[in-house]
Amino acid sequence: MKKSVKMRRSIMLTAMYPLKKVREISDMKKFEIDARELDCPKPLLRTKKALSEESFETLVVMVANVPARENVCRFLSHSGYSPQWQEQNGDFIITVNRDGKQTVNTEKSEIAPAFSRESRGGKTVLITDTRIGSEEDELGRLLMKGYIYTLTQLDELPSSLIFMNSGVKLCLKDSANIDDLILLEKKSVEILVCGTCLEFLDVREQLAVGTISNMYEITSKLHDPQGLISLT
Incomplete structure (x- = not known):
C-alpha cells in the first residue's frame, strides 16, 4: 500500500x-x-x-x-x-x-566585437531602474539623466554599464538618455542589456544602444575584481 x-x-x-x-x-x-x-x-x-x-x-x-x-x-x-x-x-x-x-x-551572425577590459579599466555599473531612488519619480529620472551625462565627462570611464529589469528602458529609442549612452559606447564603454528583461517587457525591437546580454555574462561582470557600482 x-x-x-x-x-x-x-x-x-x-x-x-x-x-x-x-x-x-x-x-x-x-x-x-x-x-x-x-x-x-x-x-x-x-x-x-x-x-x-x-x-x-x-x-x-x-x-x-x-x-x-x-x-x-x-x-x-x-x-x-x-x-x-x-x-x-x-x-x-x-x-x-x-x-x-x-x-x-x-x-x-551579426555580432558586435567584444570590447577589451584591458583597454578601458574602470568599474562596472549596474542600473536596474530608470531613476535613482524610489520616493520621487520625476526627481529620480532627473538624477539618472544627470548621472549618465556626467559619465560622458569623466576622465576615467567605467568599463561596463549593465542594464537590467526596468533599467533596460534607458537604452530604448525614445529614452532621454540615449544620446549620452551612444556617446559612452563610442568611447568604448561596454553596454550590456539583459535579453530576458527586453523579452519580458516586449521592447527588444526598440533597443537603440548596447549589446543584448545574458545572465552568465552579467554575473561574470558583477563578480569582476575591478569593482561594482549599483544604482537603485
Whole structure:
C-alpha cells in the first residue's frame, strides 16, 4: 500500500513539475543541442560545456529566441569560432565547426566585437531602474539623466554599464538618455542589456544602444575584481 501511494505521489509531482531536458544527439562528426525550452543562460552554458567536453567536427545549437541566438553566437565568437545561424519556423539553428571554418548555406551572425577590459579599466555599473531612488519619480529620472551625462565627462570611464529589469528602458529609442549612452559606447564603454528583461517587457525591437546580454555574462561582470557600482 505504501509503495502504491508513493508511486501515485511521484506521478502527480511529475505532472505538476515536468522536467525540462536538453536533447543532445552526437554522431562523432556532429553534436546537436536542442536548447529551445531552456531559460537564460542555460543555452549558453550547454554550448560552453559541449565545447570543452564533447568530441565533434560540427556543433549545432537550436534556440527559440533572438536573445538566446545572440548570446550563444557572441560567446562562440569570443571563443575564437565563426558561428553561423539560420531561422527555421521561428527558431534559430546555430552552427559552428570545430576547426573554425564557416558552414555553407547559413547566414553569418551579426555580432558586435567584444570590447577589451584591458583597454578601458574602470568599474562596472549596474542600473536596474530608470531613476535613482524610489520616493520621487520625476526627481529620480532627473538624477539618472544627470548621472549618465556626467559619465560622458569623466576622465576615467567605467568599463561596463549593465542594464537590467526596468533599467533596460534607458537604452530604448525614445529614452532621454540615449544620446549620452551612444556617446559612452563610442568611447568604448561596454553596454550590456539583459535579453530576458527586453523579452519580458516586449521592447527588444526598440533597443537603440548596447549589446543584448545574458545572465552568465552579467554575473561574470558583477563578480569582476575591478569593482561594482549599483544604482537603485
